[in-house]
Amino acid sequence: MTSIEYIKEWLNANPFSWNVIRFIAILIVILLAIQLIRRYLKKRISNTAIRYKSQKGIEILGYVLLIFLAITYFSGSIKDFTIIIGLFTAGLAFTLQELILSIAGSIYIFLVKVYKPGDRIEINGIKGDVIDVDSIYTTMMEIGQWVESDNYSGRIVKLSNAFVFKGPIYNYSQDFPFIWDQFNLPIRYGSDMELAKTIVLKIASETLSEYTKASKSQWEAVVNKYYIEDAEVGPTLAIRLTDNWVEFNLRYIVDYKKRRLTRHLLHDNIRKAFETTNGKVVLASTTIELIKIPEQKVQSEEAKKTQ
Template sequence: MTVIEQIKEWLYTNPFMWSVIKFLFILVLILFVIQLLRRYLKKRISNTVIRYKAQKGIEIIGYVLLVFLAITYFSGTIKDFTIIIGLFTAGLAFTLQELILSIAGSIYIFLVKVYKPGDRIEINGIKGDVIDVDSIYTTMMEIGKWVESDNYSGRIVKLSNAFVFKGPIYNYSQDFPFIWDQFNLPIRYGSDMELAKSIVIKMASEILSEYTIASKSQWEDVVNKFYIEDAEVEPTLAIRLTDNWVEFNLRYIVDYKKRRLTKHLLHDSIRKAFEKTNGEVVLASTTFELIKIPELKIRSEKSKNPQ
């Protein structure tokens, strides 16, 4: 008996395995068709947003079709199908619990709208812009690490969707695409403090006016949607006295993607305005005051050994 005849006889005596092989063939065929459709849409659709949603829609439809075919295909050939599926699911859940949790996480992200491509988030200690969300992974363009402020590091991070159930998720852009930022200015004692305050508030109001106006209406929507108190979106200035200088603390609202640029503009404009006061307002620096210099007695070798 040849090998082919042995295989045929084995498949004939094991109809279930033959059904599994046929189903695997159908599975591969459907996955192949999904990839072909994704490539076709990628070439045909120029709009990035529409193309991304269309590709994700094809992917979801394909997975749903596979699940439906699996149920209808096997339920007609296996007795007590529900018992077998229950045992199979229990074993699968134990061995592939991380994978199942990732798939559940992707469904949770989609239904609850935790985040979406284009959002800036921080999850599991990683901060970045979401560039893709599939059935298992969230792909992010990393921000920070060895790069200062909110700049891209250049690394693309793939993070399991299971992490949405394991810790907090910080979303910088959902509902309210603004954040509060602040920095300190050291002003030397003896400067005209009222003039300094007016300069800082004036510069901040001029540079931040666009963000202040845009954030007011959106903050009202946040207050109406959530149980949260109203907050001040106008630039505010607080003063603290230290041993070396008067510390100005400027707090303001800014677009979450323009934090670094805005801070640069504020620093530069305030510095130039202070320089135009002809010494009335001076930025301070760390100083040391010497109370007393100890006396030093120096004896030469000649004085030690007189001849």
């Protein structure tokens, strides 16, 4: 008996195995077709957002097609198909629970719109911009860590989609793409405080006018959508007295991606304005007041010998 005849005899005796082999071949063809279509779209579509959504749509459509083919392909050749599928599903749920939870997380992300590519989020202690969401992982460009402020660290992080069910998700850009920021200014005692307040609020209003105007309508939409109290989106100033200086606390709203640049502009403009007051407003620094210097007696060796 030749090898070909032996294979034919084996396939006739094991029809289910032959069906599995044919299904694997179909599976490979479909997966290759998905990859070819994705590459074609990547070359033909120049717009980044449209290209990404098209590729993602083809990927999801391919997975749905594979599931449909698997059910229809085997249901006609296996007796008690529902029992077998039930046992198979139970085994998968036990052994691949993390993977299944990740796939469920991806469906939840897309349906509920927890976040999308382009959003800045913080999840599981990792903060960054979402650059891709697939059926298992969320890919982020990390910000922070050893880099000060909200700047990219250069690391790309892949995070399981299962984490959407395991903890809070902080979204910097959904519904309201602005955040509140603040910093403190130490003003020396004896400075013209009214002049200092006028300068700080004027510079803040001029520098932040674009953000204040753009955020008002969006904040109104947030208030109407959620059970939340209205808030002041314009810059505000609070004063606190300390042992060494009068502390000005400036609070303001800013685009979530321009926090560092805006703080730099505010600091620089306020410094320049204070320098033009001819000493009426002076920034303070830490001071130490000596109440009493203890007396010390120093005696030379010759004096000791004469005693």
